[in-house]
Structure formats: structure tokens, C-alpha cells
Amino acid sequence: MAHDTLWGVFPLLRFTIFDKDNWEWFDDPKIMSTSRATVGLRDTLIENWRNLPQMDVAYAAFEQVEGTKVRSYTLENETAYLINESPKFFNHNALEIATALTPEQADTFYAEGMNREIGDILCDTFGIERLIDFRIEEVDQFENDYFFVAKAALHEKGKGISKDRTFVYGFTRDVTERIWWILLPIILLLLASLV
Numbered sequence: 525m526a527h528d529t530l531w532g533v534f535p536l537l538r539f540t541i542f543d544k545d546n547w548e549w550f551d552d553p554k555i556m557s558t559s560r561a562t563v564g565l566r567d568t569l570i571e572n573w574r575n576l577p578q579m580d581v582a583y584a585a586f587e588q589v590e591g592t593k594v595r596s597y598t599l600e601n602e603t604a605y606l607i608n609e610s611p612k613f614f615n616h617n618a619l620e621i622a623t624a625l626t627p628e629q630a631d632t633f634y635a636e637g638m639n640r641e642i643g644d645i646l647c648d649t650f651g652i653e654r655l656i657d658f659r660i661e662e663v664d665q666f667e668n669d670y671f672f673v674a675k676a677a678l679h680e681k682g683k684g685i686s687k688d689r690t691f692v693y694g695f696t697r698d699v700t701e702r703i704w705w706i707l708l709p710i711i712l713l714l715l716a717s718l719v
Contacts, residue, residue, distance in 0.1 A: 553668075554587055554596075554599065554672075555598070555602055556670075556696045557662075557671065557672040557694045557696040558585065558660050558674075558694060559602060559606060560672075560694030560696065561672045561673060561692055562602070562660060564692035565658070565674035565690060565692040566607055566610060566613070568690055568692055569656070569676055569690060570610060570612050573688070578611070578613070579613050579614070580613075580614050580656065581607055581613050581655070581656045581658045582616045582621055582633075582657060583603050583604060583615065583657075583658040583660075584634050584660075585599035585600040585603050586659070586661045587599060588662045588664075593661070593662075595634055599660055600660075613656075616650060616655075620649075620650070621633065621646065623649075624649035624650070625645060625646070629645065637657055637659065637677070638655070638657035638677065638679050638685065639685075640683075640684035643679035643681070643685070644681055648681070653680065653681050654678060654679060654681065656677070656678055656679070657675075657676070657677045657678075658676050659675045660672055660673070660675075668697055670695060671693065671694075671695045672693070672694045673691055673692070674691070674694065675689065675690070676689065
């Protein structure tokens with residue numbers, strides 16, 4: 525969990541009344557949904573692809589803004605942070621990708637995902653044999669529920685994307701507006717105890 529979220533700064537707070545795993549009381553629900561999906565996929569890859577040595581990862585994250593899929597640097601940052609927590613992965617950031625690809629190829633990579641040509645160029649540039657295309661996408665937002673999916677596809681140099689693909693959902697219910705119904709009585713009791 526990133527240090528810039530409430531749970532990252534105060535991890536023991538989870539053991540208080542705010543222990544509903546998928547309810548978000550304080551932080552941005554899009555960030556928390558992304559975190560849940562990323563951690564779930566990261567752990568699934570470690571468990572299921574354990575025969576691979578350290579895995580190189582190129583990642584992208586997208587959210588919905590007024591019904592349009594838009595690249596989100598904030599969600600990419602959260603994704604990179606959480607992937608990088610495990611030494612099993614080595615992140616290749618947007619600057620490395622932009623350096624390796626032409627602007628048109630970079631646009632294709634971010635818009636459509638990794639194809640064989642782009643994957644081979646990235647593998648050659650990074651000096652590796654395989655690369656994971658790791659993507660986070662907002663699937664839906666219904667009322668106060670946020671749904672994200674994390675996808676991973678393994679690209680092997682000279683072969684393209686293999687059939688090894690993995691998907692994990694992350695979701696969060698935004699209940700930030702309810703926090704005052706919990707904090708107000710606590711504050712009032714605190715003030716009453718001081719009087």
C-alpha cells in the first residue's frame with residue numbers, strides 16, 4: 525500500500541471500526557480499486573509463473589472520464605509502486621518506453637496494448653527475452669462502486685504474446701460521505717469528556 529494513502533501512513537487503523545476491506549472511508553476509491561487489482565494480479569503472477577526468473581514489466585493504467593478511456597498517470601504510479609514491492613518484478617517506466625519506441629509506436633502501445641513488433645523492440649532495447657504487458661483499466665462505476673481489472677500478458681521475443689494471460693478484479697465502495705456519521709459521535713463524546 526502506498527505511503528500516500530491513509531492506510532499506508534497508519535496501517536494499524538485497519539483494526540479499528542473501519543475494517544471493511546472493500547469500503548473506502550478516506551482515500552480515493554479509484555486508487556484503492558487499482559491497488560487491490562494490482563496486488564491481486566502481482567501475487568497471482570508470483571504464484572503461477574514461479575518458474576520464470578525475475579519478470580520485466582511494462583505497464584499502463586486507464587480510467588473512465590465522462591465515458592472515455594483515458595490514460596491515468598496517478599494510477600500508473602500506484603501500479604508501479606505496488607509491482608515494485610516484489611523483487612520478482614522489474615519495472616520499465618514510461619520514459620524507458622518512450623525512449624525505445626517512436627511516438628506512433630508508443631501511442632499504439634498505450635492505446636491497444638503490446639503487439640509482436642512493439643514487444644520485440646522493447647525486448648531488444650531492454651536486452652531481455654520476455655516482457656509482461658501489465659494493464660489496469662476501469663471497467664465500470666455504478667453509484668459508489670468502482671470496478672477495475674488488472675491484466676497481464678506475457679510477450680516472448682520472436683513469438684509475441686503467449687496464451688499465458690491472467691486477469692484479476694479489484695473493486696471498492698466509496699463511503700467517504702458516511703465517515704461523519706461515525707466521527708461526529710466520537711468527537712462529541714471526546715468534547716463531553718473534556719467538560
